[in-house]
Amino acid sequence: MSRPFAIAGRAIGPDQPPYVIAEMSGNHNGDIDRALALIEAAAEAGADAVKLQTYTADTITIDHDGPGFVIQGGLWEGRRLYELYEEAHTPWDWHPRLFERAAKLGITAFSSPFDPTAVKFLDELGAPAFKVASFELVDTPLIACMAQTGKPLIMSTGLASPEDIAEAVGAARFAGAQDLVLLHCTSGYPTPASQMHLRTMADLGTRYGTLVGLSDHSMGTAVSVAAVALGACVIEKHFTLARADGGPDSAFSLEPDELARLVRDCRDAWEALGGVHYEEVEAEKASREHRRSLYVVADVAAGEVLTEAHVRSIRPGHGLAPKHLYDVLGKPAARDLKRGEPLAWEMVG
Known part of the structure; x- marks a missing residue:
């Protein structure tokens, strides 16, 4: 497995709380004030990072309406790629202001670059990491361009075959990347929980020797919480x-109160994992006395032989352990015993 590492000083790894990335994407709706408000909402919700997407319609596609350039099916049915990306892109001249606002609020900002000019732009802006989007995982020259900066790479694996993932990881490592996270991802918008196949996530770590996480396009927060329980170091939503x-x-994005719940629940899930532990914990101490034990349930005269009419396993837990029941039955009482007394060895002859 890849070594733990840090993004902007925040450690990431199995022994750390999950790193929660709030993906803004195009939900700013072309309004910089809304983009700034999204950063504020992500910070208030407790996310570790807010992520942008850095492209223009011309860097990600061409202005064309031929076969393949008009979306068939799904959330964006009938939209031309160029028009969709024109609408959804985050203007590059916004980036410095968005990064500045994030820094002021104490939340990390970074982005997914979609061509080498975006990599250069973000590197000069001081982005502490890069995200490789699922559709770009097959663009090994672009991955190499990111890796050459020496910054951590977080790579989504939606639609990718094992061979695609091996080539992407190989390209990143050959170009010098040391710090990698593979995010299991199902590229449906949204994706039903039944099609998430979260057990794939652990296999990614085993196969490719990286940290793992989840890029979650399901509705709600349950799938992300389950991923943390299965070992996700990073959650993107x-x-x-x-x-x-x-x-x-x-349509498949969380609102601020839901994002806050995601952050809380993911961290609670991670804390709940703990380690292999059989000893009593602090929260259990008050409960110990409520376990079953042996009690005198009828008055017994000294010398009288104890029977099941005299001694029973009941709550609370101040008497002998129930496993000793047949050790004391048939023995004489060492003194007068009163109903309601916890049984002790010195009370048995």
């Missing part, structure tokens, strides 16, 4: 200010 406001990704 789209978010918006309000789904009713619309936007390219709003």
Whole structure:
């Protein structure tokens, strides 16, 4: 497995709380004030990072309406790629202001670059990491360009075959990447929980020797919490200010209160994992006395032989352990015994 590492000083690894990335995507709806409000909402929700996407329509596609350039099916049915990306992109001249606001609020900002000019732009802006989107995982020259900066790479694996993933990881490592996370991802928008196949996530770590996490396009928060229980070090989730406001990704994005719940629940899930531990913990101490034990349930005269009419296993737990029941039955009482007394060895002859 890849070594633990840090992004902007925040350690990431199995022994750390899950690193929660709030994906803004195009949910700013072309309004920089809304983009700034999204960063504020992510910080208030407790996310570790807010992620942008750095492209223009011209760096990610071409202005064309021929076969393949008009989306068939799904959330964006009938949209031309160029028009969709024109609408959804985050203007590059916003980036310095967005990064500055994030720094002021104490939340890390970084981005997914979609061509080498975006890599250079983000590197000069001081982005502490890069995200490789699922659709770009097959672009090994672009991955190599990111890796050459020496910054951590977080790579989503939606639609990728094992061979695709091996080539992407190989390209990243050959170009010098040391710090890698593979995010299991199902590239459906949204994806039903039944199609998430979270057990794949651990296999990614085993096969490719990286840290692992989840890029979650399911509705709600349950799938992300389950992923943490299965070992996710990173959780990425789209978010918006309000789904009713619309936007390219709003239909499968969390609202701020849901993002806050995701952060809390993911961290609770990680804390609950703990380690292999059989000793009593602090929270259990008050409960110990409620375990079963042997009690005198009828008055017994000294010398009288104890029977099941005299001694029973009941709550609370102040008497002998129930396993000693047949050690004391048939023995004489060492003194007068009163109903309600916890049984002790010195009370048996």
